[in-house]
Amino acid sequence: MLVYRLFFIIFLFIYSTSIFAEDIMSKIEKNGMIKIGFRDHLYPFSYIDSQNKFRGFAVDFANLLVEKLSDHFGKPIKLIPVQITTQNRFNKIVNNDIDIExxxxxxxxxxxKIVDFSIIYFFSETTIIHNKHSIKNTNDLNGKIVAVTMNTTNYHFLIKFLKNHDVKLKKLILLNEHFDSLPLLEERKIDAFCSDRTILLGIIKKIKNKDDFIISNTPIGYEPYAFMLPExxxxxxxxxxxxxxxxxxxxxYFDIYKKWFKINDTIIPISPYLREYLSVISFDLPDNWWEKN
Structure with a gap:
């Protein structure tokens, strides 16, 4: 009898979950808003400006997405920005605290296995920013102090690189956020920081003693970026x-890229691999693709 009761309870839980779980498109239409997660120190992808507003490459895409959702539903859809972190971003999606990151x-x-993704929309590389007076390149890390952000693919690429090249660090420091590396680099508490090249470009733009640092041209891994969605x-x-x-x-896409990927008003050329990839995935769409069926 107890077994039957247990099966009945499980059945009710699964059945009620399937009934009351609301898909995101229906929720956006019903509530007239979409909750989008941004990190606040991720220049040039997303950051908070002096007026306490999110700006950046990904934020421009978000604003355009909301415009197209408004066209789709035939009514204004409001963007609700939600500040997230590198560490909590997956839980925010899984727990439905945000609709998209x-x-x-x-x-x-x-x-x-735990979240869904859009198509890949950007490529970057894992490499290092380092003090050019103490390190020549990524092969010169023996006996050095290196930092990396925990729970990132950069960490896994770095560990693999160190193992494959038999590099023994003096110390590996794990950070919560990418830009936690900024004061450590400035105060020479670390010799190098490992992250995505695009993030390192944001760091070198903000660092005080820019002339002392360089971003390595040697990649130790490749990073395909996508927008994160609930399953x-x-x-x-x-x-x-x-x-x-x-x-x-x-x-x-390319207009937004040129707006954000520049150093001292000089546009950073888009990677030929990224350009080729974008041309491959850009299949034909009807002019009214956003309209409701």
Whole structure:
């Protein structure tokens, strides 16, 4: 009797969950808003400006996505920005605290076991920023103090690199956020910081003694970025994917890129690999792709 009762309780839980779980597109239409997660120190992808507003490469995409969602539903959709961190971003998606995370999260097979992803929209490399007076390149890390952000693909790439090249660090420091490395570099408490090249470009732009530092040209891993979504929301994922393809087809993608990827007003050339990838995925879309069926 107890076994039957237990099965009945499990059945009720599964049945009620399937009934009351609301898909994201329906929730956006019903509530007239979408909650988008951004990290606050992730220049040029997302950061908080002097007026306490989110700005950046990914934020511009978010604003455009909301415009297209408004067109789709035929009513204004409000963007609710939610500040997240490198450490809590996955839980924010899994717990439905946000509807989508837009930034520089790297797609991986293991991560897709708990969350879903849009198509890849950007490539970066894992490498290091280092004091050029103490380190020549990534092969010169023996006996050095290196920092990396915990729970990132950068950490795994770095550990693999150290093992494969038989490099013995003096100390490996684990950080909570990428920009926690800034004062450590400035005060010479670390010799190098390992992260995505695009994030390192943001760090070197803010660092005080810029002339003492250099970003290595040697990659130790590659980072395919995608927007992170809750699982089992294929309609929303399709809309986001079509939106990204539309930005590529209309060259809006490249206009946003030129706005954010520059050093001293000089645009950083887009990677030929990224450009080729974008051309491959930009299949034809109907002019009214965002309209409701």
């Amino acid at each position: 837009m930034g520089s999260t790297t797609y991986s097979f293991d991560r897709e 089992n929301n294929s309609d929303f994922r399709d809309f986001v994917n079509n939106f990204l393809i539309w930005t590529i087809k209309t060259n809006i």
